[in-house]
Amino acid sequence: MEKSILRLPRGLRDFPPEEMAKFSYVENKIRRVLELYGYQEVRTPIFERFDLFALRSGEEIRSRMFVFSTDEGEMALRPEVTAPIARMVATGKLDLSKKPLKIYYIGPCYRYDEPQAGRYREFWQAGVELIGSPYPEADAEVIRLATRVLEELGLEGYVLRIGDMAVIRAFLTQEGVPEEAVNRIIGPLDVLTSSLDKLRMYREKLSEANSGRPLGPDELSDLIRRCDEIRRLKEEELLKMDAGESLIPKAYEGLLEPDPRVYRLKELYEEGSFDEICDVLDKKAEELVVLTKLRWAYYGVEYGPGQTYKMPEEVFDKLMELMSISGPGDEALPALEKLLGRSGQVGQALSRFEEALKALSWFGVEGFTVDMSIVRGLEYYTGTVFEIDFPFLGAQKQVCGGGRYDKLVEEFGGPSLPAVGFAFGVDRLVLALERSGKVPPARPRCDVYVIPISEEVLDYAIRASEQLRSSGLRTEVSLSRRKLREELSIADKLGARLAIIIGPREAEEGKLTVRDLETREQVSLPLKEAIRHVKAALAGGKT
Secondary structure (H helix, E strand, O other), X not given: OOHHHHOOOOOOOOOOHHHHHHHHHHHHHHHHHHHXXXXXXXXXXXXXXXXXXXXXHOHHHHHHOOXXXXXXXXXXXXXXXHHHHHHHHHOOOOOHHHOOEXXXXXXXXXXXXXXXXXXXOEEEEEEEEEEOOOOHHHHHHHHHHHHHHHHHHOOOOOEEEEEEHHHHXXXXXXXXXXXXXXXXXXXXXXXXXXXXXXHHHHHHHXXXXXXXXXXXXXXXXXXXXHHHHHHHHHHHHHHHHHOOOOOOOHHHHHHHOOOHHHHHHHHHHHHOOHHHHHHXXXXXXXXXXXXXXXXXXXXXXXXXXXXEEOOOHHHHHHHHHHHOOEEOHHHHHHHHHHHHOOOHHHHHHHHHHHHHHHHHHHOOOOOOEEEOOOOOOOOOOOOEEEEEXXXXXXXXXXXXXXXEOOOHHHHOOOOOOOEEEEEEEHHHHXXXXXXXXXOOOOOOOOOEEEEEOOHHHHHHHHHHHHHHHHOOOOEEEOOOOOOHHHHHHHHHHOOOOEEEEEOHHHHHHOXXXXXXXXXXXXXXXXXXXXXXXXXXXXXXXXX
C-alpha cells in the first residue's frame, strides 16, 4: 500500500480526543448562551446545489468552493450556512407563525482556499439567524449574543467593529451606480479592504519591532504573497500597455514600473531591514487602491450580459474616504453626516444605523468601534455589519462576522422577511483559548475504573459496571485481563479518580472494593452502599 493514500488532503485535520475535548467545550458554551436567548438548533446538508450560493454571490464564487457534478446537476460543499437556512425558510421548512425565528447551527463548512495557520479548507462554524424582525434591537441582540459567548468563554482583548452596508449601498445608488453593479462591487471591495487591513497590520508589527522576528512564518508568507499579487497585477497591465491593449491611459505607466524589492522580501526580513519592508508595504497599499480605481474606471464592473458600469474616479475616491471613517460612535457618525449629508436614502440609512448603535447600549454593549471599512464579501448583506477580532491571533484575527440581510429569503422565492445573523469560526475560538491559556484541563476518560482480577468474576464485574453507569457514573471496565498492578497503572493514565477491584470474595458477597487512586485508601462495601460512596467521593463530600 502506498503511503500517499494515508496522507490527509491539504487543509484538513484529524481530531484526537484531546482536540475534540476543546471543540466540545467551546460548542457547549455556545449552545448554553444561545439557548438562554431562546435560539433553537437546526442542521442543513453538507452540500447543496451550487446555484444556491451563486445566486447572490455571483459565478466568481466557484473558484473558492468545492464544486462537483452529479446526475442532478452541479453541487457544492457549503461554504457557509446562512443561504441554506434561507432556503429552509423559503421552502416552508420552518414555522413562520413563531417569528421572529431564532435559530442556530454548529457544523463544518468548506472553502477552496490556500490553507494557512488558523485557516483550513474544512472549518467549523457556529452561528445564529434571527429572522422576521426589521428593528434595530434585533441587530443589537445578535451582536450582544456574540460578545456574550466570548464572555462565557472567558476571552478578553477582543475588538468589536461595526459598520453599515446600507450606508455604503445608499451612497453608491445616490451616485448613479446600478443596483446589480453595486452587488458586483461588494465582493471585490471586501477583498480590497481585507488586503489593506492585512498590509497595515504587518506594517505595524514591523514598525514596532526593534529586532527578532515580529512575524510568524505564515504571516511572512502571507505578506510576500499579497505583495507578489500586486506585482503580478501591475506586470499584466504593463504588458497590455506595451501591446497597445490596455484601457488605462499612458499617464499611469509610471505606477506600473516594477519594484525589485518585492523579490527580496524574505531576504530583507531575515536581514532585519524592517523599515525598508514598511516602505514596500506603504507603496503596495497605495498601488492596490489606485489599480482597483483604474480597473473600475476604465475596464468597468460587469453586472449583466453586455452590461458594464465604469465608476468615475471621483466616486471611487469618495467611496474610499467613506470607508476610511473609523472611531467611536460620537466621532464617526458626525463624520459620516459631514461627508454624505442627510438627504434621501443616505439619510434614512444613517438614521437606522444610529438607532442600532443606540440599541446596543440597552444590552450593555460598549467600547466598540464604528468602522466603515467592514464590507463583508457576501452580497446579501443590506444593513448593519460587524466583525470581532482578536489582534493577538495575527493574520487570522477575525473570529466572528455577521450582519443584516433583509432580501435573501425573498430572493430565494420565499416571503419578504428581514433577517440578521452572525457566524463564529469555532477553530479560531479554540485557537484564541489556547493562546490565552484558558483551555480547560481535558476531562478524564472515566471516573471509575472497574478491575476484575480473574476470569471467573467477569460476569459480576460487568453487571456491577452496568449498575454504576445506570446511576450516572462514567465507568470503564477492564477488557484486557492484565495483572492488578498494571490495571491500576492504566486507571491512573485514564484519569480515573477511583478504581473498583472485584475478586472472588466481592463476587460471592455482592460487594465492591473501592480504591481511591489519590490517597490509596480503599473500602469494601455492598453494591448500593458502594455506589453512594463513589458518588460522594467524586462530589468531594464525606464518604
